[in-house]
Amino acid sequence: MLRFVNICLVLALVALAYVNYQVKYEARGLDEEILSLNKKIEDERDAIAVLRAEWSLLNRPERIERLAEKHLKLGGTQPQQLLTLDTVSDRDFERPPLEAEESAKPITVRAKTAAR
Numbered sequence: 584m585l586r587f588v589n590i591c592l593v594l595a596l597v598a599l600a601y602v603n604y605q606v607k608y609e610a611r612g613l614d615e616e617i618l619s620l621n622k623k624i625e626d627e628r629d630a631i632a633v634l635r636a637e638w639s640l641l642n643r644p645e646r647i648e649r650l651a652e653k654h655l656k657l658g659g660t661q662p663q664q665l666l667t668l669d670t671v672s673d674r675d676f677e678r679p680p681l682e683a684e685e686s687a688k689p690i691t692v693r694a695k696t697a698a699r
Contacts, residue, residue, distance in 0.1 A: 640646075651657065
């Protein structure tokens with residue numbers, strides 16, 4: 584009877600050692616995965632910081648003003664264009680039908696081909 588108990592205890596000890604071994608290497612694998620994910624998170628944070636810097640560089644008022652002058656070719660505001668609130672009615676905000684139809688049309692952009 585004592586020999587049977589000893590054999591059972593030895594088998595249980597081997598089983599526990601095997602389980603301990605598996606858990607240990609699984610934990611190591613999870614630690615490596617955590618380190619990998621933390622590295623990716625830091626890389627993404629760095630990329631976000633770079634994109635924010637680029638965004639603020641592109642949204643500088645001086646740059647936008649320069650681009651607007653170059654591409655939009657807008658003129659200054661004339662005194663005749665200014666109205667007071669007393670002179671404005673609801674009809675001033677309604678579009679004529681022709682203008683509303685033109686704004687609803689899709690805009691098509693044609694690519695310029697370079698002559699060689």
